[in-house]
Amino acid sequence: MSTHTHTHTDKKRFEFNRKTFVTMMVIFAVVYLVGVGIWGLFMDPESYAVNYDAKFVSPNFDHPFGTDFMGRDMFSRCIKALSNSLIIGVLASLFSSFIALFMGVASAVFGGWVDKFVNWCVDLCQGLPHLVLLILISFMLGKGVNGVTLAVIFTHWPSLTRIVRAEVMQVRSSQYVQAAYKMGKTKWQVAATHILPHVIPSYVIGLILLFPHAIMHEASVTFLGFGLPKEMPAIGVILSESMDYLATGKWWLAVFPGLMLLVAVVLFDVIGDNLKKLWNPQSGNE
Amino acid sequence: MQLKAENISFRYTDDGPFVLKDITLEVNSGERVGIVAPSGYGKSTLAKILSGYRLPEEGKVLLDGKPLPMTGYCPVQMVYQHPEQAVNPRHRMDKILNEAWQPDDELLRKMGIEKSWLTRWPSELSGGELQRFCIARVLGPETKFLICDEITTMLDVITQAQIWHLLMEISEERNLGMMIITHNMSLAKRVCTRIVDLTKLNNVHSHTHTHIHDHEHGDEDHVH
Ligand SMILES: Nc1ncnc2c1ncn2[C@@H]1O[C@H](COP(=O)(O)OP(=O)(O)OP(=O)(O)O)[C@@H](O)[C@H]1O
Numbered sequence: 193m194s195t196h197t198h199t200h201t202d203k204k205r206f207e208f209n210r211k212t213f214v215t216m217m218v219i220f221a222v223v224y225l226v227g228v229g230i231w232g233l234f235m236d237p238e239s240y241a242v243n244y245d246a247k248f249v250s251p252n253f254d255h256p257f258g259t260d261f262m263g264r265d266m267f268s269r270c271i272k273a274l275s276n277s278l279i280i281g282v283l284a285s286l287f288s289s290f291i292a293l294f295m296g297v298a299s300a301v302f303g304g305w306v307d308k309f310v311n312w313c314v315d316l317c318q319g320l321p322h323l324v325l326l327i328l329i330s331f332m333l334g335k336g337v338n339g340v341t342l343a344v345i346f347t348h349w350p351s352l353t354r355i356v357r358a359e360v361m362q363v364r365s366s367q368y369v370q371a372a373y374k375m376g377k378t379k380w381q382v383a384a385t386h387i388l389p390h391v392i393p394s395y396v397i398g399l400i401l402l403f404p405h406a407i408m409h410e411a412s413v414t415f416l417g418f419g420l421p422k423e424m425p426a427i428g429v430i431l432s433e434s435m436d437y438l439a440t441g442k443w444w445l446a447v448f449p450g451l452m453l454l455v456a457v458v459l460f461d462v463i464g465d466n467l468k469k470l471w472n473p474q475s476g477n478e
Numbered sequence: 479m480q481l482k483a484e485n486i487s488f489r490y491t492d493d494g495p496f497v498l499k500d501i502t503l504e505v506n507s508g509e510r511v512g513i514v515a516p517s518g519y520g521k522s523t524l525a526k527i528l529s530g531y532r533l534p535e536e537g538k539v540l541l542d543g544k545p546l547p548m549t550g551y552c553p554v555q556m557v558y559q560h561p562e563q564a565v566n567p568r569h570r571m572d573k574i575l576n577e578a579w580q581p582d583d584e585l586l587r588k589m590g591i592e593k594s595w596l597t598r599w600p601s602e603l604s605g606g607e608l609q610r611f612c613i614a615r616v617l618g619p620e621t622k623f624l625i626c627d628e629i630t631t632m633l634d635v636i637t638q639a640q641i642w643h644l645l646m647e648i649s650e651e652r653n654l655g656m657m658i659i660t661h662n663m664s665l666a667k668r669v670c671t672r673i674v675d676l677t678k679l680n681n682v683h684s685h686t687h688t689h690i691h692d693h694e695h696g697d698e699d700h701v702h
């Protein structure tokens with residue numbers, strides 16, 4: 193924290209507590225999501241193996257989330273599925289954000305027809321219903337992991353492109369950047385001291401807020417049968433299977449995976465929103 | 479040295495009205511030229527052109543007969559009307575102050591900059607306190623001309639006096655040329671060695687005025 197005058201102590205103490213709380217929330221969310229991701233990644237497939245002796249067991253001590261029509265332990269399968277979704281979602285978002293960063297910066301820096309072209313692409317992408325575009329791309333690319341990942345990558349860059357473009361434009365035309373040039377700073381120095389530090393927080397927050405979208409959309413496309421293959425543990429697959437048994441009272445097949453997906457999505461929002469608070473320039477950026 | 483505006487014309491858009499038309503004006507080292515004109519007469523625009531922030535559509539800005547350098551430290555520096563826009567909100571005051579050079583303690587004392595301000599963020603200082611930083615950071619030895627665009631408008635009288643006293647001292651000591659834009663005629667009379675009325679110099683407002691008058695007449699016709 194920066195040095196404070198004595199008159200500000202009380203306010204700063206409150207500020208400090210709020211900051212600590214917000215930081216704790218972010219850490220908790222990150223630990224949970226990374227934990228689930230890693231747990232699933234290294235999970236022994238035996239733990240959700242088929243076991244016809246234990247079909248449709250409702251939630252109990254051995255099977256906290258119950259078992260499904262093939263007697264697979266739903267808890268392990270959910271963790272594995274969420275882990276898969278997280279990994280695919282994060283990877284797709286990352287690549288999508290690279291497109292956004294590139295397009296946004298190019299658009300702001302070059303202007304002219306480059307800017308027009310980028311805006312045209314953004315409008316085109318945002319004009320079509322998201323899910324339709326996702327299904328189309330995934331279907332064309334042969335579905336499966338590749339199809340759905342590429343579909344998510346190619347459909348999630350527009351909003352972040354807009355943010356990056358606006359941030360770069362704003363900071364480039366600001367008086368302090370122009371003054372820096374007049375004080376003899378080179379383009380690279382200005383980019384490193386003024387432009388990047390201004391753009392990166394919005395970019396990172398935009399990227400984090402992209403994760404839940406990517407994960408939800410991956411799950412939806414998979415649920416509708418245009419995404420991840422049936423044999424792969426995925427939230428979308430689990431939910432679509434559960435539909436067949438919901439009417440017969442096997443509620444746990446849908447409720448737990450659904451909740452896990454929801455919690456993951458909410459936690460990403462928690463991280464994004466709280467980082468936004470922490471990185472607000474008014475509160476200083478250490 | 480001499481900073482000269484030669485037949486400068488400028489407008490903000492390609493088909494918009496001229497804000498400046500055919501302005502010729504020079505400032506010599508050691509001179510403090512006051513620029514006065516009512517609001518909207520293009521004073522700030524002229525300041526931006528003379529300090530190289532914007533290029534004129536016609537005419538030239540010459541420093542000892544040569545155009546202003548486009549890269550490197552510009553010998554003509556400008557201090558803005560709004561200090562809070564002129565500093566990066568993500569930098570601490572010491573980083574802002576030392577962006578171009580390291581002002582010594584003596585200058586900081588004269589500018590009334592307190593040491594404890596150096597570790598703060600711009601949002602933790604008042605406009606007047608910020609403005610002192612903006613002035614100090616461009617007073618480096620490479621600065622030959624300083625263009626001040628209503629730099630003390632938001633300051634109290636005592637601070638104003640303090641800052642102008644210092645700037646006059648520096649301009650005499652270092653033979654610095656200054657262009658001082660202000661609405662405050664008494665300030666201009668006290669500080670400047672010469673005062674220029676932009677309304678007389680700027681050839682654009684003769685017809686802008688008739689335009690405004692036309693409108694007024696139009697309105698009057700309706701009323702009567
Ligand atoms: N960035 C801009 N884009 C378009 N028009 C502008 C811009 N900046 C200023 N103008 C116009 O140019 C004219 C001159 O503006 P300028 O800021 O130079 O006036 P000024 O003499 O400094 O006024 P003030 O005393 O209020 O600061 C005004 O009519 C203004 O509306």
Ligand SMILES: [Mg+2]
Nearest residue numbers: 521522559627
């Ligand atoms: Mg002005």
